[in-house]
Amino acid sequence: MNNPSPKPLAAAPLSASDKTVLVYGAIAAVLGLTLFELVRRRLWPWGHPFALNFSIQWLLMAPMAGALLAGMQSGKRWLAAFAVYALVLPAITALGLHAVLSVIPEDRGAFLYSSQRALALLLSGAAGFILLPLIQALDARQAQWNYPAVFRAAWRNTVHLTLAACLALAVCLLLTAAGAMFNMIGIRIVQDVFATGYFRFAVWPMIFATCLVGVRRRPQLTETLQRSWLTLNAWLLPLVTLVGLAFTLALAAQMALGLHAVQLSAGALIAFSLVWIKLINAAWQDSPDAAPFGPVLRRLLRLGMVCLLPLSAVALYGAVVRVEQYGWTVLRAWGVASSIVLLLYGAGYAWAALRPKRYYSLLAVTNLFTAGVTLALLVAINTPIASPLRLTAESQLQRVIDGRQKPEKFPYYDMRKEFGQWGREALQQLAAGAADAQDRRIALAAAQALKGDYFRWDEPLQDPAQPAPDIPPLLTYPQGHELPTSWWDFLKATSSLQLRNCSTPIKPEKPGDTPTYRCQLIFADLTGDGQEELVLYVAPTADDPQRLEDLYVYEKTADGSWRYKGRLQEQSFEQDMKDMTGVRDIPQALKQGLVRTVPRKDRDLMIGDQLLRMGR
Numbered sequence: 001m002n003n004p005s006p007k008p009l010a011a012a013p014l015s016a017s018d019k020t021v022l023v024y025g026a027i028a029a030v031l032g033l034t035l036f037e038l039v040r041r042r043l044w045p046w047g048h049p050f051a052l053n054f055s056i057q058w059l060l061m062a063p064m065a066g067a068l069l070a071g072m073q074s075g076k077r078w079l080a081a082f083a084v085y086a087l088v089l090p091a092i093t094a095l096g097l098h099a100v101l102s103v104i105p106e107d108r109g110a111f112l113y114s115s116q117r118a119l120a121l122l123l124s125g126a127a128g129f130i131l132l133p134l135i136q137a138l139d140a141r142q143a144q145w146n147y148p149a150v151f152r153a154a155w156r157n158t159v160h161l162t163l164a165a166c167l168a169l170a171v172c173l174l175l176t177a178a179g180a181m182f183n184m185i186g187i188r189i190v191q192d193v194f195a196t197g198y199f200r201f202a203v204w205p206m207i208f209a210t211c212l213v214g215v216r217r218r219p220q221l222t223e224t225l226q227r228s229w230l231t232l233n234a235w236l237l238p239l240v241t242l243v244g245l246a247f248t249l250a251l252a253a254q255m256a257l258g259l260h261a262v263q264l265s266a267g268a269l270i271a272f273s274l275v276w277i278k279l280i281n282a283a284w285q286d287s288p289d290a291a292p293f294g295p296v297l298r299r300l301l302r303l304g305m306v307c308l309l310p311l312s313a314v315a316l317y318g319a320v321v322r323v324e325q326y327g328w329t330v331l332r333a334w335g336v337a338s339s340i341v342l343l344l345y346g347a348g349y350a351w352a353a354l355r356p357k358r359y360y361s362l363l364a365v366t367n368l369f370t371a372g373v374t375l376a377l378l379v380a381i382n383t384p385i386a387s388p389l390r391l392t393a394e395s396q397l398q399r400v401i402d403g404r405q406k407p408e409k410f411p412y413y414d415m416r417k418e419f420g421q422w423g424r425e426a427l428q429q430l431a432a433g434a435a436d437a438q439d440r441r442i443a444l445a446a447a448q449a450l451k452g453d454y455f456r457w458d459e460p461l462q463d464p465a466q467p468a469p470d471i472p473p474l475l476t477y478p479q480g481h482e483l484p485t486s487w488w489d490f491l492k493a494t495s496s497l498q499l500r501n502c503s504t505p506i507k508p509e510k511p512g513d514t515p516t517y518r519c520q521l522i523f524a525d526l527t528g529d530g531q532e533e534l535v536l537y538v539a540p541t542a543d544d545p546q547r548l549e550d551l552y553v554y555e556k557t558a559d560g561s562w563r564y565k566g567r568l569q570e571q572s573f574e575q576d577m578k579d580m581t582g583v584r585d586i587p588q589a590l591k592q593g594l595v596r597t598v599p600r601k602d603r604d605l606m607i608g609d610q611l612l613r614m615g616r
Contacts, residue, residue, distance in 0.1 A: 017071030018213045024070070025209025028063035032201035035059055040197075053097040053117070057090035060121060061128055063205065067212055068157055072136060081135050085128060093124040096383040099390075100420030116420075120382055127378045130371055132157050138368075147364035148286035155226045160215050163222075167211035168204070231292055234283035238297065240276050241304040248307040251314065266318035267331075270338045273311050277345050280305065281367070288360035305353040312346035315339045327405070328395035333388035337377050344370045393422035400435050400442065407439045408457040412449035424450070452564065453495045469503035476521045477590050483521060487534060487554060490562040498552070501538050520590060524597055524605055526553065533565065535605065539587060549586055551605075551612060568605055568612035583608035 014022075035055055038046065045051035065085040072078060100116045133153035139146040179191030193199055215222065283291040283301070291298055316339035323332050348366025352359050380386035393415060399405035415423035430446035445455035471488050491499050498519075505515035522535035538550040551568040583589045589608030596606050605612045 020070040021067045021213050022209050024063040024067040025205045028205035029202050036197050036201050050094050050098045053094035054090050057093045062086045089124045093120050099384050123382045144364045151286040159222050159226050163215045164212040168208045230282040237279040237283050244307045245304050266315045269315035273342050302353050305349045308346035309350040312342040327399045328391040330388040333391050389419045390422045393419045393426045397426040403438045407442045412445050416449050451494045453497050472503050481523050487562050570610050
C-alpha cells in the first residue's frame with residue numbers, strides 16, 4: 001500500500017514580535033546608512049569623539065537588544081531596556097573610549113575598524129548580554145527571584161543569537177562566492193556592490209533580522225538544541241570533577257610537604273574552573289532535578305564542587321603575586337578580574353555543596369549575585385575607573401622611575417600607540433626627566449616615542465653639537481621631482497631613525513662605484529584631491545633581507561608644513577588579475593615605472609604587483 005506524502009504545512013503569518021524584529025533590522029539599516037554618510041562627508045558626529053563613539057555603540061547595540069527582546073509584554077521592562085541599551089551602556093563605552101581614542105582617525109573608513117573600539121564593543125556587548133535575561137525574567141516577588149525563568153531566557157537568547165549569526169554567516173559566504181564567480185568571467189559589478197559600505201549597512205542588518213525571525217519561528221528546534229547541548233555537556237561533569245578533585249588534593253599535599261609547584265599558571269586554573277562552573281550549570285539547568293545522574297553520583301558531584309573555592313583562591317593569589325613582582329599588564333588586569341569572579345563562584349558553590357537541602361536555591365543566588373559583580377567589573381574595566389590600559393601605564397611608569405624595570409624593556413612605542421592618554425602622559429613624564437636618576441637615555445627614548453619614532457639603545461648618544469646630515473641624492477619617482485627641503489627639515493625634527501636610514505649610504509660592492517641609499521621617494525596623489533602626497537620607501541638592509549619594506553606617507557598642509565599621514569600596507573588578495581605585471585620587487589618596479597594609483601579604492605597605490613593601502 002502506498003502512503004501519500006504528507007502535504008507541507010502552510011507558512012504561518014508573521015507574529016507581532018517577528019514583525020518587531022524586522023522593524024528593528026530596518027531601523028539599524030537606516031541609522032547605519034545615515035551614520036556612514038555623515039562620517040563619509042565628515043559631518044557631525046565626525047570631529048566629536050564622544051558623540052561618534054556613542055553613536056557607533058548605540059547603532060550596534062540598541063537595535064540588536066530590541067530584536068532579541070521582541071515579544072516582551074511589560075512596559076516597565078521595555079523602559080528599563082531602553083535606559084540600559086540606548087543610554088547607559090553606550091554612554092559608559094563612549095566615556096571609556098574617549099580616553100583611548102580621543103583623536104578621530106584620518107581615514108574616514110577607519111571609524112569602525114579599531115582594535116580598542118572592537119574590544120570596548122565586546123565588553124559592552126557582554127554586559128548587555130548578561131542583562132538581557134535579567135530584564136526579561138528577573139522578578140524579586142517570586143521564589144529565587146524567578147531564577148529558572150532567567151536561566152531559560154539566557155539559554156534561549158544564546159541559541160537564538162548563535163543560530164542567527166551562523167545563518168547570516170552562511171549568507172555572507174554565499175554572497176562572497178557569488179561575487180567571486182561573476183568576477184571570474186569579467187563581471188566585477190557584483191563583487192563591487194557587495195564590498196561597498198552602503199550595501200553592508202543597508203543589507204546586513206536586514207539579513208540578520210530575517211535569520212533571527214527564521215530561528216524564532218521554530219521554537220521546538222530551539223528548545224531541542226538547548227536541552228540536547230546542555231545534557232551532552234553535563235556528561236563531561238564527572239570527568240571534570242574527578243580532575244579538579246585530584247588536582248586539589250595533589251596541590252594540598254605539595255603545600256603540606258613544603259614543596260612548590262614548578263609552574264603554576266593562574267590562567268590555566270581560571271580556564272579550568274570556568275569550564276567546571278559551566279558544566280555544573282549545564283547539569284542542573286533550571287531545576288534541582290534536571291541533572292541526568294543518579295542520587296549517589298549527584299551527591300558526589302555536589303561535594304566535589306567544594307574544590308572550586310581553593311582553586312579560585314590559588315588563581316587569585318597567583319595573579320596578585322605576578323602583579324607585585326612585575327607590575328600590572330593588560331593580561332594581568334584581566335587575570336585579577338577573572339579571579340575575583342571565580343572566587344565568588346567558588347565561595348557560593350562551596351556553600352551550596354555543604355547545604356544539600358538548599359543546594360539549588362544557593363546556586364541561583366550565587367549566579368545572580370556573581371552576574372551583578374561581573375557587570376560592575378565590566379563597567380569598571382570599560383571606563384577609566386579600572387581600565388587595564390591605565391593600570392598598566394601607571395604601574396610600568398612607576399617601575400621605570402623606581403629602577404625595578406630595565407629602561408630598554410619599557411614599551412615606549414606601544415605606550416604612545418596602544419595606551420591612550422595614559423600612555424602619552426607616562427611618556428611625557430619620562431621625557432621631562434622623571435627617570436633621569438636611573439638613565440638619562442630614558443628621556444630621549446620617551447621623546448622619540450612621542451614623535452612616533454624608535455630609540456636605538458645599542459647606539460651611542462649623538463653629540464647635540466653635531467650638525468644634521470645634508471640632503472642626500474635620493475632617487476625619486478616620477479623622475480625630475482626634487483626632494484623638498486621643507487620635508488627634509490620636518491624629518492630632522494620628527495624622526496631621527498628615518499633621517500639616519502635615508503642619509504646613511506650603502507657601501508658599494510665594488511670600489512669606485514657610486515654609493516646608493518635605502519630610501520626612495522614616490523610622489524602620488526593617494527587621496528584624489530589633486531595634491532600629491534610624498535611616499536618614503538625604505539628598503540630592507542642587506543643584513544636583514546627578510547624584513548618587509550616600509551612605505552611612509554607624508555602630506556603637505558595648507559600652511560606649507562608637512563605632517564605624517566600613515567603607512568602603506570600590502571593587500572595580498574585584492575589585486576585584479578588583469579593588472580598583474582609579473583613584477584613584485586618594489587625597487588625593480590620603480591625602475592620600470594610601474595607605479596599607478598587605483599582610483600576605485602581610497603588611498604591605494606600599485607607598485608608592480610603589490611597593492612598598498614593606507615594604514616596608521
